[in-house]
Amino acid sequence: MKPAAFDYLAADSLDAAAAALSRAGGDGKVLAGGQSLMPMLNFRLVRPSILIDINRIPGLAYIEATDNAVRVGALTRHHAIETSPVVKAHLPVLTAAMQHVAHLAIRNRGTIGGSLSHADPAAELPMMALLLDARIAIQSYGGRRTEQARDFFVGSLATSLGEDEIVTDVEFPRLAPGTGWAFEEVARRSGDFALAAVGVTISVRDGKADQVRIGMMGVGETPLRAPQAEALLSGRTVDGALLDEAVASVRSVVEPNSDLHASGEYRRHLVGVLARRAIETAWRRAIGDLQ
Secondary structure, eight states: OOOOOOEEEEOSSHHHHHHHHHHHTTOEEEESSOTTHHHHHHTTSOOOSEEEEOTTOTTOOOEEEOSSEEEEETTOBHHHHHHOHHHHHHOHHHHHHHTTSSOHHHHTTOBHHHHHHHTOTTOHHHHHHHHTTOEEEEEETTEEEEEEHHHHEEETTEESOOTTOEEEEEEEEOOOTTOEEEEEEEESSTTSOEEEEEEEEEEEETTEEEEEEEEEESSSSSOEEOHHHHHHHTTSOOOHHHHHHHHHHHHHTOOOOOOSSOOHHHHHHHHHHHHHHHHHHHHHHHTTSOO
16 A cells, blocks of 8 residues: 655754644654554555654764663664663663564664654553653754653543654653562564553562552553552552452553453453562562562
């Protein structure tokens, strides 16, 4: 299949790209890695009047550690995040999640800015942004702003981005030393969309769970957190009985859709199984029982 006709602009600056988007009046699309956009164009699910290529804009592909965070430029490819020693040192749960993103050929081209902007509810990067309380920097013709990940994803394939706005970089707060983490995902085949996935981080204070975060994907219209289960675990020692309570809490807050891949009930069951594994693994890492 072939896309509908469109104009093409290879932007050489963020200002030029944002100005072109503004002129398009909501009828423009940004091309970064193109791993989601190109199939949508070919199937004519989207028919933009102009395609604005940002790959030639300098300074948008980088990974750098600051005192408190890891900043990632919007054109940074998935594989660069997956293999980054900076990410592995400060955000190992993100390293683990990136290994589940599609296939290597796609990870070599797909970008963090494109994945977040596409907002697929079964994609790893949106969930990791939510789990890690990321801050997303956004550029428009009118200026720059920052959005918290929890406010950025508003629906399936929908974000808070305005018509003339482009994601420029993402800031992930670094995990505190000694934080336990885990990522669990199930797909029909390696590289397929996830039926469900769970990411967890846990710190320990005085022998009890602290700063618990639980993220989920594939079980809602957006990536999700499980605040009730997080609160349930906080301040307590994780054991079998507490895991049962946490799993029940996780399942109670999800309302998965049924589709040709799995029923909603199966996804609800699956997310509980994955939550149990991830919470237990993160706890064991946090107390030093597991590397």
